[in-house]
Amino acid sequence: MSRPEKRGHIYEEPRLYDLAFSFRDIPEECDGLLALARAHGVTRPKRVLEIACGPGHHLREFAKRGIGAVGVDLNEAMLAYAKRLTHIDGVSVELRRADMRSFRLAKRVDIAMCLFDSFAHCTTDEDGIAALRSTGAAVRRGGLLLLELTHPADYFDPGHGRTLGHWSQRHPGVVVDARYDTSARDAVAETYRATMTIEAKYADGRRPRKIVGKQLHRMWLRGSVSNIAVRSGAFDVVGWYGDLDAGVPFTMKMDSWRMVVVMRRR
Numbered sequence: 001m002s003r004p005e006k007r008g009h010i011y012e013e014p015r016l017y018d019l020a021f022s023f024r025d026i027p028e029e030c031d032g033l034l035a036l037a038r039a040h041g042v043t044r045p046k047r048v049l050e051i052a053c054g055p056g057h058h059l060r061e062f063a064k065r066g067i068g069a070v071g072v073d074l075n076e077a078m079l080a081y082a083k084r085l086t087h088i089d090g091v092s093v094e095l096r097r098a099d100m101r102s103f104r105l106a107k108r109v110d111i112a113m114c115l116f117d118s119f120a121h122c123t124t125d126e127d128g129i130a131a132l133r134s135t136g137a138a139v140r141r142g143g144l145l146l147l148e149l150t151h152p153a154d155y156f157d158p159g160h161g162r163t164l165g166h167w168s169q170r171h172p173g174v175v176v177d178a179r180y181d182t183s184a185r186d187a188v189a190e191t192y193r194a195t196m197t198i199e200a201k202y203a204d205g206r207r208p209r210k211i212v213g214k215q216l217h218r219m220w221l222r223g224s225v226s227n228i229a230v231r232s233g234a235f236d237v238v239g240w241y242g243d244l245d246a247g248v249p250f251t252m253k254m255d256s257w258r259m260v261v262v263m264r265r266r
């Protein structure tokens with residue numbers, strides 16, 4: 001397994017990270033995730049797992065809907081932040097510090113997910129296979145794994161306009177400016193360096209804050225995902241979608257802006 005990177009983690013600043021990425025509609029995404037699961041035969045999940053869960057927004061939403069929720073993440077600061085948010089919302093989410101490539105759960109789930117391209121932290125085929133095997137051991141037979149990955153067009157044609165490299169988020173008392181740059185593309189290893197810059201300017205005159213994080217990411221493409229699924233022995237790929245929406249096929253059309261993979265546990 002490749003060693004997790006320690007330096008330059010924006011995940012050490014979970015609040016700033018979260019302010020920068022607060023543009024997602026979490027209830028809508030959870031509706032989409034449940035619709036994808038229904039389309040593949042899992043109609044009433046009792047328990048869901050998110051690997052590399054970060055702040056755990058989807059997990060809290062599932063918990064609010066009466067579904068048991070468990071999250072696994074490697075970063076202590078991120079987990080502490082996720083825990084605070086569950087207290088604020090008054091919901092119960094089981095949060096565990098573990099590596100997605102080696103964790104174990106005592107009780108199996110109906111659905112596992114890895115969202116927001118977090119699977120890109122698995123930078124080699126071996127990492128990906130290890131994550132699929134540990135997730136496979138945590139999912140009941142016939143259950144599902146939903147992976148939300150970057151649309152491959154982002155790698156081949158970065159100027160196509162599906163995603164933004166620079167955006168601002170306005171919150172009460174703070175404006176957050178965020179930049180996402182890529183460099184050091186390695187076409188052999190299928191990796192690249194992602195640089196995330198987040199700047200916060202506060203209305204109360206506090207000193208602005210700027211954090212810069214660099215991470216190695218894997219460019220997971222359709223072929224490499226299919227390959228690790230087969231080699232894992234744990235899952236079969238049963239669907240490809242262009243969004244967290246069962247009505248959006250995975251294509252080169254502009255409404256297809258993510259690569260969402262549905263895998264069924266063998």
Ligand SMILES: C[S@@+](CC[C@H](N)C(=O)[O-])C[C@H]1O[C@@H](n2cnc3c(N)ncnc32)[C@H](O)[C@@H]1O
Nearest residue numbers: 052053054073074075078099100115116118121
């Ligand atoms: C981009 S954040 C995404 C958080 C969450 N999936 C979401 O949709 O909001 C990626 C998360 O992956 C976690 N992570 C990175 N490598 C990991 C690993 N090997 N095992 C578990 N978590 C990991 C980081 O700590 C971080 O919280």
